[in-house]
Amino acid sequence: MNRRPRRAAAVDPAAGCTVTLCRGCCCGTSKVTGIDHAGQLAQLRRTLAGTAQVRVSGCLDACEHANVIVVQPSRDGRQAGGRPVWLGLANDPGAAADIAAWIHAGGPGLADPPGMLDLYVLTPARRVRQQLA
Numbered sequence: 001m002n003r004r005p006r007r008a009a010a011v012d013p014a015a016g017c018t019v020t021l022c023r024g025c026c027c028g029t030s031k032v033t034g035i036d037h038a039g040q041l042a043q044l045r046r047t048l049a050g051t052a053q054v055r056v057s058g059c060l061d062a063c064e065h066a067n068v069i070v071v072q073p074s075r076d077g078r079q080a081g082g083r084p085v086w087l088g089l090a091n092d093p094g095a096a097a098d099i100a101a102w103i104h105a106g107g108p109g110l111a112d113p114p115g116m117l118d119l120y121v122l123t124p125a126r127r128v129r130q131q132l133a
Helices: 037-047 077-078 096-105 115-119 126-131
Strands: 016-023 053-057 069-072 084-087
Touching: 016 096, 037 096, 069 096, 069 115, 096 115
Parallel strands: 016 053
Antiparallel strands: 016 069, 069 084
């Protein structure tokens, strides 16, 4: 008889979107002024709780675009052709709300982002993109 305690079923992070906030050398620091960095992270965690994984990363090496946020598609989004979307200069107070609305609608591959997010899209170098692959 096995007496090891059962673990609770793990949440499959691949099933939902993942939002990664760069908080390295420039992003999330006082070098980027006029934004409540902790508030942005808290807002994303609060509004996406149970829907998407929100995580913090060290420097993603796209400092000229601080603050950088990467939205990775859900499993269904990837199957539909969605790829990670890099957002740079995501310093507007409404950026977190727009990101949350997009993810609630399905995120990359399943829903078009709100028009405002189009202004933030960037294409980082291949080497940098591979850090989140």
